[in-house]
Amino acid sequence: MTTDPAADSAPAPARRAPAGAAVLRADVTEAIRDAVVEELAAVGFSRMSIEGIARRAGVGKTAVYRRWKSKLHLVLDLVGAFAADGLPAPATGSLYGDVRALLEVMSHVLRHPVASAVIPDLLVEAARNPDIADAVRGALLDGQQRMAQGVVADAVARGELPADTGPDRTLDLLIGPLYWRQVVVRDAMTAAQLDTLARQVVAGLRADVPPM
Structure with missing residues (x-):
């Protein structure tokens, strides 16, 4: 009996899969x-x-x-694994500590070879195709927005931020500098630079600036 090299299922030693079901190795x-x-x-x-x-x-x-039903879904799944989705929001007890921890997570994500190789190409494709744009937004932003919401909600509860502070503004201040430095310029940020950026983000969030 010959073995198909493209086969993608293997019988389990203890029990058999239902007839017709494929076991994904x-x-x-x-x-x-x-x-x-x-x-x-x-x-x-x-x-x-x-x-x-x-x-x-x-x-x-x-x-x-x-x-995966297409190469887009395959790549989005891969990127999603490195996009901080599912990670708990930082809870250090202070706005600065939470922002600094969030910067550390985001910096790690953007340094990963998968993210640095894939994200720029995906953004180009997203600019051409609204369906791809929606998928990219879901893969890249949903997890980060949940983390930012947690940071903002905790800071509001402690009285460190106004009640109308939104997570989108937090992400703008966080991700913009990181993305430019690590993905566009391709220059990793040091711990000291992340400390400085965290202070700047906190100052920006506390500033009395009308919403755009």
Whole structure:
């Protein structure tokens, strides 16, 4: 009996899967994710293809499509894993401490090779396609907004910020400098620079500036 090299299921030793059900092997999933990173580095998002990803991963295209219905969904899933989604909001007991902790998380995310390789390409594609823009927004911003909401709500409860302070303004002050420095300029920020930026963000949030 010959073995299909593109096969993506394996029988469990203790129990059998229901007839017709495919068992998605974790090692194949990781191989595909690694192949995506390599393919993006080699050809970019616009020229990346499911065929190229499958070839790099050493699997058939079916193995990729069992997990993701398109290359966009594949990349967004990969980016989402490094976008701070699901992480708890910092709770240090002070606005400065929370902002500094949030900056540390965001800086780590933007330094990751997946983020630095993928995000610029995704933003270019998002500018051309509203559907991609919505998907990118969900993958990149939803988790960060929840974290910022937690920081702002705690600061308002402690009396450190006005009640009308919004998380969007917090993210503007946080992400703008980090993204420019680490993704555009590609120069990592030191701990001392993050300390300074945290103080500047806190001062900006406390400033009596009318909303735009």
